[in-house]
Amino acid sequence: xxxxxxxxxxxILSEAASLxxxxxxxxxxxxxxxxxxxxxxxxxxxxxxxxxxDPLVKGIKGFEAxxxxxxxxxxxxxxxxxxxxxxxxxxxxxxxxxxxxxxxSGTRLSIRP
Amino acid sequence: xxxxxxxxxxxxIEKRQSVAFWxxxxxxxxxxxxxxxxxxxxxxxxxxxxxxxxxxxSQLPKDRxxxxxxxxxxxxxxxxxxxxxxxxxxxxxxSSSPGLAGGGQYFGPGTRLTVL
Numbered sequence: 279x280x281x282x283x284x285x286x287x288x289x290i291l292s293e294a295a296s297l298x299x300x301x302x303x304x305x306x307x308x309x310x311x312x313x314x315x316x317x318x319x320x321x322x323x324x325x326x327x328x329x330x331x332d333p334l335v336k337g338i339k340g341f342e343a344x345x346x347x348x349x350x351x352x353x354x355x356x357x358x359x360x361x362x363x364x365x366x367x368x369x370x371x372x373x374x375x376x377x378x379x380x381x382x383s384g385t386r387l388s389i390r391p
Numbered sequence: 392x393x394x395x396x397x398x399x400x401x402x403x404i405e406k407r408q409s410v411a412f413w414x415x416x417x418x419x420x421x422x423x424x425x426x427x428x429x430x431x432x433x434x435x436x437x438x439x440x441x442x443x444x445x446x447x448x449s450q451l452p453k454d455r456x457x458x459x460x461x462x463x464x465x466x467x468x469x470x471x472x473x474x475x476x477x478x479x480x481x482x483x484x485x486s487s488s489p490g491l492a493g494g495g496q497y498f499g500p501g502t503r504l505t506v507l
Contacts, residue, residue, distance in 0.1 A: 282433075284433075314498075321394075321482075321498045321499060321500045321501060322482070322484075323498070324495040324496070370433075377446065377447065377489060378436060378439075378447055379424075379436065379496070380436075381433030381434045383431070384432070
């Protein structure tokens with residue numbers, strides 16, 4: 279079955295630290311990948327997406343993600359986090375074969391000021 | 392541009408009661424999604440509409456859940472009768488196309504349902 283895994287449930291960092299959140303997806307043919315963010319009290323919003331082309335994708339607020347096909351991964355990175363990055367982050371995959379988007383379980387990111 | 396609207400924001404009911412949620416997508420978005428997000432989990436797709444037709448409802452518990460989008464604009468999700476395990480946030484999202492090639496999905500604020 280198609281699935282998306284986020285192994286880090288809760289990550290705690292200090293401001294200015296570098297961030298990498300893991301995301302792995304199961305094989306299922308052509309897949310498009312997304313990272314969504316949910317800030318406290320707000321609704322889910324798109325951070326970045328990968329459809330094709332350059333595997334290094336840049337999103338809003340200094341975030342980027344790298345699609346590594348051989349590892350079935352799409353990790354989210356940011357070189358220097360800020361307190362305002364405190365949020366829950368969801369990785370998602372749209373499998374073309376199923377035309378269905380599947381979300382990971384999310385990673386809660388807490389930033390110490 | 393107005394976002395995806397949902398109501399109510401919160402609902403508390405007792406098990407075996409009925410409940411309905413309403414969603415109004417972004418104007419012009421043909422694709423509408425209903426998700427269930429249980430605490431500690433990611434959103435799970437319940438049903439996807441393309442205009443007023445159902446594209447995918449494979450994960451909708453059809454014995455108790457129903458959804459409609461009669462005019463291809465706003466949508467209603469109903470649970471009848473509710474069970475304790477239905478306690479969750481119900482998210483509505485919309486997109487301009489099912490392939491999400493544009494800006495992806497736009498999510499509403501959700502309805503937090505508590506079943507006692």
